[in-house]
Structure formats: structure tokens, C-alpha cells
Amino acid sequence: MFDVDLIRKDFPVLSRELPGGRSLVYLDSGNSSQKPNQVIDTMRDHLAHHYSNVGRAHHTLGAESTAAYEDARDAVAAFVKAPSRDEIVFTKNASEALNLVAYAFGNPIATDARFKVGPGDEIVISEMEHHSNIVPWQLLAQRTGATLRWFTVTDEGRLDLDGLDDLVNERTKIVSIVHQSNVLGTVNSVSPILARAREVGALMMLDASQSVPHMPVDVTELGVDFVAFTGHKMVGPSGIGVLWGRRELLDAMPPFLGGGEMIEAVWMDRSTYAPVPHKFEAGTPPIVEAIGLGAAANYLTGIGMADVKAHEKALTGYALDALGEIPGLKVIGPRTNIARGGTISFTLKNLSGDDIHPHDVGQILDDAFGIAVRVGHHCARPLHLRFGIPATTRASLYLYNTTDEIDALARGLHHVQKVFG
């Protein structure tokens, strides 16, 4: 039984007081989520009683640390229903996972034809991507002479699939798109794009940074080739992220970073590499962070991702209604509560119809009401250019948010309109 009051008790920060006696209304989980005691305690316990290096320390602590680190991999694999634990590669965040895959393409030491990229080949992304799913592909295009192409976004904030067959074609090597937009909240439907990618023999990657924390995600059911996500947005710590990839592809890919633990044998002039996932985990990994992420996955599983999703869906409906009643507020993204998550970005005008800059909105919300939102372009500048606006204010919801907090946001926005009236 999902009980938001009980859940809030797990997150100590939610009951803290801000300077001036304000209570905290945290509506910035899309940026980074807060952490429950279950994660904090697991990490502290590991540091206090079990910590050592993993994989290479041949003593009791080394064995305990290694076991805890590998248990975390099992927990994450189970969380996204990976067919094999070896398909879970720990990275430092989603950005690194995306870069890791992008660097496998056009890499001269990659022998598999699927990763060969050169002039005439195409890479497909979309206009609603986070910079982390744009820049690595721009770099790939620059390295190889391939062409970067993208899906455009409709006024409603959905991917425009009209040109799908032209955009994804025989020249396409990889399609990489966001599963849930960090600005619009849009949840993209994967299957039509994937079907086309399969038809033309292209690979497909999903940036699931904003979906894995908020809904049940089953990588097998999705059917794509790679999925990236990040620990700090799913009640886990920062400094740890995940790449899931099909075993057969991970095996075919060249290593990303070289170093300790990713090797099998090293000579002065060459090396052979460890099997996946270790091939992609050079150097001492973020051990305690990985263990914290395992605890986060178990915590969310204990609550139930279907319930998390249902709670957020109800809150999102409530928020769309409440914000819809504010004159001069325009939601950038789907206004219907269908195929969208709890991330709501908007612009705001005062009652005379002048724009109020998101910085001013965010500052008043924070200073006067303790409401934390994000303001700016949220690392998605091309999307803001598409809508012809420099910035938005974004409220992003999570399992611990309440309708009272949305009421507080609506009150706060009315006050902002008065101050800048």
C-alpha cells in the first residue's frame, strides 16, 4: 500500500527547515533526487565496516567489498530486468554511459561492421535531447565525417514521426533518443522507431535517465540495444550511472577507458581484455556509490515501481489542473496527462502580459516559500530554441511529493505575479 506520508519519513531532508524557518518543498527531483535512510545507512555501514578495494584485494574486507559491489550489480540488473548481470556496466553517470557507446562507433579498433562509421553514414537523435545525448553524437560525427540528423518536436511536445522512414534509413548506424524528456515530460513511444531501426539494420539506444527512476522499465521488453541511466536521479548517490547493453554487442565493442581491472593480460606492446562488464570498468570504481545505487534499486522495488508511477501520474494530473488555472502560465510540453511523466516546464507572464523571467520565478519561490524548482534551459538548449524561449521554470515530481506541495507551488506563482506585476 503506497503511503506518501510514510515514504516522506524515509527521506530526512524533507523535514529539514531552511534558513528563516521555511519548510522545504522539493520539486527538483528531475535534476537530482533526494536520498532515503535506506541508501544513506547502507553506504555509511559499508564505509564504516566493510570498505576496501574491489576485485583485487585478497583479504576479508576486499572480499566483503567485492561481494557488496557485485550484489549491487545484481540489484540493478533485477531492477531493469536485464537478462544477464554481465550486461550491467557501472559508469560514473548517464553522460559517461552515452559517451561510452558513442566512442565504440567509428573506433578503428572496432572490427564489427555495426560499429564502423564514416562519411555517408548517419546518426539519428532528436530535438528534445539533453546535451548528454547530443554532444557525444556531434563528436562522433566530427570524428568520422558521418552526418547527424534528428527528429523534430511538435508544438505539443511530442516527437514528430512523420518523416520516420526518411530519417531512419539504410545509412543510419544508430538512433539514440530520450525515453522520457527532462523538460517536456513526454514519454516517447519506442516501438515504431525501433521497428524502423530494425528494418534498416541500425542499432538503437535509449537515454532512460528520466524514465528508470519513475516507471517500471524492462530492458528486454523495450527491445532496444543500449539503455543509459544515472543513480542520483533514482534516490541513489551521485557518481554512479549505468549502461545496459546486449551482451553480444558489449562483447563486440572496443574498450572505452584503459586501466586496472579491465584487462586480462598486459604485455608492453598490447593487452587482452577482461570479459564484460569489467572490460568497461577501468580503474577503481565508485564502490560505495555503486553499493548505494543497489540499495536505491532495492528501496524502489520494495515500494513498487508501478505504484511510484501511479502516484506520479495522479500528482501530474493534479499539477496540470492547478497550473492550468494560473493566467499567463503556459506549459511547454503535453498538457494532457497521457504518455507523459511528472516533469512540468512552463513560462509565466504577469497579469499585464509581460514575461517574468524564470530566474525571477525560481528566486521568489525559493526565498519566499522554500520551493525548489529548476530554472534555465535544463541542459536542453536546442529544445528551448525550438520553442523560441530562452528558459523555462520546471517543477519535477517524485514519489515523495504531495498535492499540498503543488498547492504551495500554485500559491507561490500567484505571489510571483504580484511581485513582478
Next chain:
Amino acid sequence: MIAESMYQELILEHYKHPQGRGLRDPFDAEVHHVNPTCGDEITLRVKVDEGKVLDVSYEGQGCSISQAAASVLHELATGSTVEESLGVVDEFTRLMQGRGQVEADEDVLGDAVAFAGVAKYPARVKCALLSWMAYKDAVVRSA
């Protein structure tokens, strides 16, 4: 409310009634500055004659802090000498970068002291400085 220490009445007044806004001819230099973290931008022109600032004109988009700062800059710089105005820019910069620990020299800064509260918000300091840095750049280029 803490915000009130930042949104001084004077700042809101300048924001709602910007002084000297709009790009004017003649001018000796024009610059365009942006704040990459938030997308605020300003285009600013200066007209200088024999060491005297005859006009500072500007057009831009941004938050109340960046817009009000440009308006105050226009008032302070127009009609003063280049040298005086650069002294004000230096003092304003020192105040903004002082993390709220610096005592402002009101004699030098005039209305610009109203921005003292902004210095406590690292994320907003760049907003206040945008037009002032653009002005400094424009003056150098006009020489």
C-alpha cells in the same frame, strides 16, 4: 522573506521602467554579451567623445536583475567621464564578487548599491554583471 533583500524596490522600479533602453545612433562601439548558463543576452552601444560618455544604449533579454542592472548602468555612465564610469564598474564588480562580505561604497556606486543583496546569490551575480562587463568591453573597443 529573504528575497526582499535581493529584490529591492529600486531594482523592481528599474526593471519595470528601464532607463535608456533601445539601441541608438551614433555609436563608436557595439558589443553582444551572453550568459551561457541562463541565456540572458545584451547588445550594448557606447558613444564617447573626448573622454566623455555621451550615450549608453542597449537592448537585451533576461531576468529582472540583469535588466535593472543595465538600466542603472545607463543612468550612472551616461554623462560621466570614461574614467569615472570605469571606476564605478570596478567598484560594482568588487561588490558583486564579494559574496556578500564586501561593504559597498555608496558615494561611488549611487543607485547601484541596491544590488548589494545579489552578491549573496552566486547564481545571480553573473546576471547583475552582464551589462556592466559588456559596457567595459564596449568602452575598450571604442578607444
